[in-house]
Amino acid sequence: MTQPIRIAVVGHTNAGKTSLLRTLTRRVDFGEVSQRPGTTRHVESVDLEVNGAVAVRFFDTPGLEDAVALREHLAGFDAQATPPERIQQFLQGPEAHGVFEQEAKVLRTLRDIDAAFLVIDVREPVLPKFRDEIELLNSCARPVLPVLNFVRDAASREPAWKELLSAYGLHVQVRFDAAAPFVGAEQDLYNDLGTLLRDRRDVLRGVVDTLAVEAAQRRQSACARIADLLVDAAAVRRTVSATEFADAARRQTLVTALQKAVFDKAQRCTDDLLALYGFRQGDADEAPLPLIEGRWTLDFFSPEAMKDAGLRLGKGAVIGAAVGVVADLAVAGISLGAGAALGGAIGGAVSQGWGPLGRKIANKLRDMHELTVEDGVLFALVAWQLQLAHALEQRGHAATQRIGTGADGASTAMRENTSANGDAPTKAAAAAVRAVQPARNHPDWESTAGSVAGRIFWRPSPQREALVADLAHALRRAFEAG
Numbered sequence: 001m002t003q004p005i006r007i008a009v010v011g012h013t014n015a016g017k018t019s020l021l022r023t024l025t026r027r028v029d030f031g032e033v034s035q036r037p038g039t040t041r042h043v044e045s046v047d048l049e050v051n052g053a054v055a056v057r058f059f060d061t062p063g064l065e066d067a068v069a070l071r072e073h074l075a076g077f078d079a080q081a082t083p084p085e086r087i088q089q090f091l092q093g094p095e096a097h098g099v100f101e102q103e104a105k106v107l108r109t110l111r112d113i114d115a116a117f118l119v120i121d122v123r124e125p126v127l128p129k130f131r132d133e134i135e136l137l138n139s140c141a142r143p144v145l146p147v148l149n150f151v152r153d154a155a156s157r158e159p160a161w162k163e164l165l166s167a168y169g170l171h172v173q174v175r176f177d178a179a180a181p182f183v184g185a186e187q188d189l190y191n192d193l194g195t196l197l198r199d200r201r202d203v204l205r206g207v208v209d210t211l212a213v214e215a216a217q218r219r220q221s222a223c224a225r226i227a228d229l230l231v232d233a234a235a236v237r238r239t240v241s242a243t244e245f246a247d248a249a250r251r252q253t254l255v256t257a258l259q260k261a262v263f264d265k266a267q268r269c270t271d272d273l274l275a276l277y278g279f280r281q282g283d284a285d286e287a288p289l290p291l292i293e294g295r296w297t298l299d300f301f302s303p304e305a306m307k308d309a310g311l312r313l314g315k316g317a318v319i320g321a322a323v324g325v326v327a328d329l330a331v332a333g334i335s336l337g338a339g340a341a342l343g344g345a346i347g348g349a350v351s352q353g354w355g356p357l358g359r360k361i362a363n364k365l366r367d368m369h370e371l372t373v374e375d376g377v378l379f380a381l382v383a384w385q386l387q388l389a390h391a392l393e394q395r396g397h398a399a400t401q402r403i404g405t406g407a408d409g410a411s412t413a414m415r416e417n418t419s420a421n422g423d424a425p426t427k428a429a430a431a432a433v434r435a436v437q438p439a440r441n442h443p444d445w446e447s448t449a450g451s452v453a454g455r456i457f458w459r460p461s462p463q464r465e466a467l468v469a470d471l472a473h474a475l476r477r478a479f480e481a482g
Contacts, residue, residue, distance in 0.1 A: 011119035013063025026278035067132035083139035143196035227471035235445035383429035428478030
């Protein structure tokens with residue numbers, strides 16, 4: 001069996017080594033990420049598997065804390081010895097278990113690996129101590145690939161770092177951001193590593209190909225899950241008698257129950273998307289999208305929540321200004337939740353079709369009424385989940401801070417994503433709502449329609465599955481176009 005490629009991840013304290021590994025392995029539970037210096041005190045390993053076999057074994061090492069003093073110490077060794085020989089002499093001496101214990105752990109790991117990722121926080125000024133760190137690493141005679149971390153930060157000193165690295169012969173460099181990776185950054189990392197490890201190029205090419213396949217599968221699964229949510233919500237229908245409807249308290253209870261049913265469906269979809277992309281629900285330290293700290297419980301019937309979500313229509317009209325249940329019920333129940341388009345926004349109520357916004361839901365002949373979900377709510381559901389999937393694709397597994405919060409509490413990153421993608425998410429959501437209309441005639445397509453006493457015996461029909469598949473395909477095309 002082919003031995004895995006062994007990669008040591010090294011660098012100064014708090015450069016983002018563990019953060020990088022969490023992102024590369026999609027392991028939010030690996031190691032500890034903190035702003036405190038010296039968080040990693042021991043060498044830990046984590047594997048990257050390809051087709052069920054370990055392709056790369058990473059070693060997370062402690063930060064180099066006193067390279068300047070160690071360089072001075074090494075200068076006292078035999079001048080005729082080669083740099084690797086001096087490193088070996090140091091590792092056999094008492095100082096390697098004393099004052100330079102942390103550095104010794106790093107250098108000892110470097111003696112038994114194929115290559116090293118030198119993680120650099122480019123926000124740091126280029127100080128003499130970093131030159132000593134590079135010289136120490138080069139003394140181990142192992143290929144070193146610098147990984148320039150946090151290059152998106154406004155405080156980045158990337159040009160100065162590139163100049164320093166080139167001065168030490170480290171011309172192959174990778175730009176990365178462990179908190180918000182560039183699209184394709186992982187592939188670039190492994191492709192560039194292949195220039196240093198020519199005899200392992202085939203393995204690294206397999207890693208790149210697998211990453212591409214897995215990314216496509218995640219995207220397809222995300223679109224399928226969102227499509228299923230849309231069909232599920234569109235199929236919701238609650239029938240009530242005229243007697244029940246005439247009772248204001250009972251009527252409000254029914255409306256509230258419908259709101260909660262749709263909300264729970266959306267929440268389950270959100271949880272599934274988090275799990276799909278390797279995040280933990282409710283773990284703000286690991287996946288600090290603003291919603292995890294309360295906004296994952298987005299109330300799709302709340303106008304203010306819809307505004308905060310940053311969902312946009314056309315040239316910026318806020319969706320959801322009137323999404324919700326209108327308080328006044330009038331004219332013998334004919335206008336329950338009647339919505340209106342306010343300022344170009346999509347308004348709507350939880351009841352489908354009362355008045356000009358949709359089909360009538362009261363069957364006078366049967367003296368029955370129906371409650372369904374208005375198109376504006378469906379639009380909000382699918383548009384939000386699409387934006388969420390976009391955000392998760394660009395989210396690293398090591399970020400310990402929010403993506404970004406504006407003055408009104410909305411996610412800056414979500415809004416930037418909407419702006420960058422233009423009207424694509426909006427058009428995709430609108431098209432999906434139009435395409436899902438057949439589900440309104442099939443209340444049996446609701447996923448919980450067959451539950452009795454907490455037991456679910458519902459099974460999706462072939463027609464429902466076909467509609468979900470068609471919607472997922474269309475959403476993926478729009479996703480990729482955006």
